[in-house]
Amino acid sequence: MNKRVVVTGMGVVSPNGIGLIEFLPNIRNAINGIKYIKELELYGLGCLVGGIPDISKCEDFFTSYKLYYLSYSTKYSILACEEAIQNSNLQYTIHQGKEPDYNTGIILGTLAGQPDFLGMLMHYVDKKMNKKIRTFIAEQMMISGSTALISGLYGFGNYCSATSMACASSADTIVQGFDRIKQGKAKRMLVGGYDSYSPYMWTNFDILRIISREHNDSPEKASRPMSSSPNGFVPSSGAGVLIIEDLETALTRNAPIYAEIIGANSNCGGQRQGGTMSAPNIYASRKCLKDCIEQSGIKNSDIDYISGHLTSTMADVLEIQNWNNVLGRRGKDFPYINSLKSIIGHTIGAAGAIETIAGILQMNNSFIHASLNCEKLHPEIEKIADRSRIPLKRVENVEINCFAKSSFGFGDVNSCLIIKKYKS
Amino acid sequence: MNETKEKLIKILKTYSFNEPVFYTLTDESDLKDDLDINSARIIDIVLDIEEEFKIEIDDKAITKIRKFGDIVEIINSKINK
Numbered sequence: 001m002n003k004r005v006v007v008t009g010m011g012v013v014s015p016n017g018i019g020l021i022e023f024l025p026n027i028r029n030a031i032n033g034i035k036y037i038k039e040l041e042l043y044g045l046g047c048l049v050g051g052i053p054d055i056s057k058c059e060d061f062f063t064s065y066k067l068y069y070l071s072y073s074t075k076y077s078i079l080a081c082e083e084a085i086q087n088s089n090l091q092y093t094i095h096q097g098k099e100p101d102y103n104t105g106i107i108l109g110t111l112a113g114q115p116d117f118l119g120m121l122m123h124y125v126d127k128k129m130n131k132k133i134r135t136f137i138a139e140q141m142m143i144s145g146s147t148a149l150i151s152g153l154y155g156f157g158n159y160c161s162a163t164s165m166a167c168a169s170s171a172d173t174i175v176q177g178f179d180r181i182k183q184g185k186a187k188r189m190l191v192g193g194y195d196s197y198s199p200y201m202w203t204n205f206d207i208l209r210i211i212s213r214e215h216n217d218s219p220e221k222a223s224r225p226m227s228s229s230p231n232g233f234v235p236s237s238g239a240g241v242l243i244i245e246d247l248e249t250a251l252t253r254n255a256p257i258y259a260e261i262i263g264a265n266s267n268c269g270g271q272r273q274g275g276t277m278s279a280p281n282i283y284a285s286r287k288c289l290k291d292c293i294e295q296s297g298i299k300n301s302d303i304d305y306i307s308g309h310l311t312s313t314m315a316d317v318l319e320i321q322n323w324n325n326v327l328g329r330r331g332k333d334f335p336y337i338n339s340l341k342s343i344i345g346h347t348i349g350a351a352g353a354i355e356t357i358a359g360i361l362q363m364n365n366s367f368i369h370a371s372l373n374c375e376k377l378h379p380e381i382e383k384i385a386d387r388s389r390i391p392l393k394r395v396e397n398v399e400i401n402c403f404a405k406s407s408f409g410f411g412d413v414n415s416c417l418i419i420k421k422y423k424s
Numbered sequence: 425m426n427e428t429k430e431k432l433i434k435i436l437k438t439y440s441f442n443e444p445v446f447y448t449l450t451d452e453s454d455l456k457d458d459l460d461i462n463s464a465r466i467i468d469i470v471l472d473i474e475e476e477f478k479i480e481i482d483d484k485a486i487t488k489i490r491k492f493g494d495i496v497e498i499i500n501s502k503i504n505k
Contacts, residue, residue: 134468
């Protein structure tokens, strides 16, 4: 079965914009979504900056559908799904429909699930205030809580699952959805992921000393992917959801087609050959990228742009070296590459999906957004990619026909997607 | 309408998808069929009632809740004790 898989809907909740209408101009103009977070002072974290989407204007939306006690993860996910459904011209309405839609499924990924609820729940239980807990809270504490709630809102009947692959979680949901459609098991999948702010989660990153501690007084300077001075990633939060669909089904219903996914692959380095829980087995990372390119049937020279994982850690260098090794391209021949994390921080479980959406937006609008704070490139990166390929300022009128999105995560996991402009 | 019913209606409205039905509410109104309340939320309604009326409703009583009048009866039996 050789089904083609296209993207027909996109929804985003990002610290620098809710919905594509805000997100597109804000990535175009590199509007920074990273702020000082005063509350973190109370918990004694070294890192006091991060990204939190402001969804206060959306609260009425939830109560209008009688949705109460929603975690931030669930709120972000619902908003992203609703937007993707709207701009895919699908006719789902919350709470409507008598029968499930067996053609449509949902898989959302997350690293931490509902850490804000975890804190609240522990407080209630420890203080013997059990009766404060409501069914909405208890249900959402399932790892699949947000996904199950959303599946129920729209009546998705094909598949309903939550997945977790650390920082590659949402990239991997795209891989899973792609496989499902290719195999003919689903006609349409909502895929993507989410993660939300909570001291109960961000403290873990802080204790692992993997988040930025040196720019608390200048939050917009904290995320420095590819620079000579990366000092840890900037924790962030949000959600990204894509609707991916079998091409025939999309054409039959006259759906808008934003892009075609031609390769999607995940693997794991097994924490061998230098790989650990937190460091990559570079051979596995390279294999993941290589297998994905092979699957897509393109030549290495066809990749115009790479939407990097590039978190602002020492692993940035490995990532560029891996792409150089796999593509055999360097200098001015290296594809354009940038890091959305330089603008909005690391949205963890949402990162792969939000960055894929940002990649599609750049492809369809012919620009490469700025990669901030890498005025001075890391010397090892400078050896590989020409300065012009890592834009400090937006590059306009760029013909992007095909781009690669890679995501990596703790547990030595890798995901890669090859996405191109849709042509009939 | 007495105070108990007024407080109860306020709680039920939170979860009902058919608010107009409250204009014609009787003791026979069915929570699921008439008020269009998701049966998964009955537990929330019970918890809200326990908090509002400072009473305890046992598991056995919960399984008997079908109609508006069932809840009124449970509340009255508890607060009149």
